[in-house]
Amino acid sequence: MSDIFDGLGTAAEGGLFARAFEPDSGAKSPHPHQPENCLNCGAPLSGAYCSACGQQGHVHRTIGGFMHDLMHGALHFEGKFWHTLPMLVFKPGQLTRRYIEGQRARFVSPMALFLFGVFLMFAVFQMVGLTAPTEFGNGPATARVQAETALAQEKEKLAELDAAEVETGRREEIETRIAGLERALQLIDTGENFSFQTADGKRVYQEVNLTGIDAIDRGVVKKWRANPGLMLYKMQANFYKFSWLLIPLSIPFVWLLFAWKRRFRAYDHAIFVTYSLSFMTLLFVVLSLFTLLPSLGWLAMTAMVFIPPFHLYKQLRYGYDLSRFSAFWRLMVLSLFIWVILLLFLQVLLLLGAY
Numbered sequence: 001m002s003d004i005f006d007g008l009g010t011a012a013e014g015g016l017f018a019r020a021f022e023p024d025s026g027a028k029s030p031h032p033h034q035p036e037n038c039l040n041c042g043a044p045l046s047g048a049y050c051s052a053c054g055q056q057g058h059v060h061r062t063i064g065g066f067m068h069d070l071m072h073g074a075l076h077f078e079g080k081f082w083h084t085l086p087m088l089v090f091k092p093g094q095l096t097r098r099y100i101e102g103q104r105a106r107f108v109s110p111m112a113l114f115l116f117g118v119f120l121m122f123a124v125f126q127m128v129g130l131t132a133p134t135e136f137g138n139g140p141a142t143a144r145v146q147a148e149t150a151l152a153q154e155k156e157k158l159a160e161l162d163a164a165e166v167e168t169g170r171r172e173e174i175e176t177r178i179a180g181l182e183r184a185l186q187l188i189d190t191g192e193n194f195s196f197q198t199a200d201g202k203r204v205y206q207e208v209n210l211t212g213i214d215a216i217d218r219g220v221v222k223k224w225r226a227n228p229g230l231m232l233y234k235m236q237a238n239f240y241k242f243s244w245l246l247i248p249l250s251i252p253f254v255w256l257l258f259a260w261k262r263r264f265r266a267y268d269h270a271i272f273v274t275y276s277l278s279f280m281t282l283l284f285v286v287l288s289l290f291t292l293l294p295s296l297g298w299l300a301m302t303a304m305v306f307i308p309p310f311h312l313y314k315q316l317r318y319g320y321d322l323s324r325f326s327a328f329w330r331l332m333v334l335s336l337f338i339w340v341i342l343l344l345f346l347q348v349l350l351l352l353g354a355y
Contacts, residue, residue, distance in 0.1 A: 031058030062286030093318025110274035253337040
């Protein structure tokens, strides 16, 4: 139950953040009880908002009005959301192009929609239980038990050799493994990289330098191996806090697809990327709800395979006014770029989680 309330709170938080990027558009009628002059600057009112300072003409002083503002700001963006959502789902290219060309008042801005979608996605993930695991059975404590067990077995073998007085080659092999296990136990205690082999031949925590950069290998890798559950939790938290980094990471790759077309600028690509990411977050929200119905899991998997590329194709073709062939080959290249972007973003999250 606490996860449900946490999820609702996260969704409301997302709506309030998004409202900071999406103020009222001014497309509303004057209130019948508003004064003739603005209560803020005194200028004559000719509409619902002051033409001099922008304040709303009618101001309330009731708790009912306050609660309405709270729910209004947290849960929806006036009627613009219901103009934007169908366009985002069924005509993403036209939405992108119309917003770029100046039709802003009737649509939710891409950044506001993206923020709301990200917070809503993680709110729903919390409610349905799609969260990072916090406990692992292969952590340092388990590794220590395995190493101690293997060390005891090797010492027993050595004692048997002493009693039987067999060849020294076998003794040197066992003594080498004992020294390696004792060294592994020391490394486990300090949190360093370590490697040892159990009696059944299982390799535990192979000792490697992942990057060759001491600060990363001793910082990031050490923390991941010391407490993988905590690091996964920090990655999940950082994912929605820094999800906006996907936008600047993606813009250069989209620009490469149109580098020789001067008609399209970086701003166009930013709107394209942000609306596309907004759609993906809302798609994840819908598909995550299918986890509540295990019999429909196949439908969610099928949707994840076919819907994103089809949506990207439509957004590319109509957002940039492309032919079918031009949109298709750009979709293929962009599909490869997406993996590069996700890998870059994952590396950022790994670094953020360690410091």
